[in-house]
Amino acid sequence: xxxxxxxxxxxxxxxxxxxxxxxxxxxxxxxxxxxxxxxxxxxxxxxxxxxxxxxxxxxxxxxxxxxxxxxxxxxxxxxxxxxxxxxxxxxxxxxxxxxx
Numbered sequence: 001x002x003x004x005x006x007x008x009x010x011x012x013x014x015x016x017x018x019x020x021x022x023x024x025x026x027x028x029x030x031x032x033x034x035x036x037x038x039x040x041x042x043x044x045x046x047x048x049x050x051x052x053x054x055x056x057x058x059x060x061x062x063x064x065x066x067x068x069x070x071x072x073x074x075x076x077x078x079x080x081x082x083x084x085x086x087x088x089x090x091x092x093x094x095x096x097x098x099x100x
Contacts, residue, residue, distance in 0.1 A: 003028045005044060005059075018059040023049050025061040037079040045074040045087065052077060052087060052098075071096060 003021040005028070008014055019028050029048025036042055041062065042055040050073055051066040065071075072091025079085055085098040 003030065005031060005034065005042075007059075018055075025053070025064070026055075026059075028053075032075045033077045035077050035079055037085075038081070038083060043077055043079065043085065045077040047073050047075055050074065050091075052085070065098065 002017075004017045004019040006014070006017045019026050019031070021027060021029065023029065027049075028044065028046050030046075031044050032047040033045040034042065040057045042057070042059070044053045044055070046053050046064075050071055051064050052071075052074060053064045054062045056062055070092070071087065072089045074087045075090045076088035077085065083100045085100070087096050087098070088094075089096055
């Protein structure tokens with residue numbers, strides 16, 4: 001595992017990467033899924049740290065959440081057209097919804 005996020009252009013050209021191994025801000029343990037919301041914020045399912053991290057389009061850390069400590073290993077993430085965040089939690093075998 002590389003425990004970072006690689007970025008590419010729409011044409012598949014490598015742009016760069018951000019993040020490293022660990023449990024701090026902009027650190028990941030087995031990031032498993034990623035999505036972008038309506039406002040361009042990047043949401044990363046940080047599976048090994050059992051949380052979701054949020055970044056702006058320049059990869060600056062904005063926020064993180066873990067479902068008040070009840071979020072298990074999150075292995076999927078999606079954002080609805082209304083801005084709700086859906087996270088699949090493979091530890092608890094459920095899908096959790098979070099509001100913005």
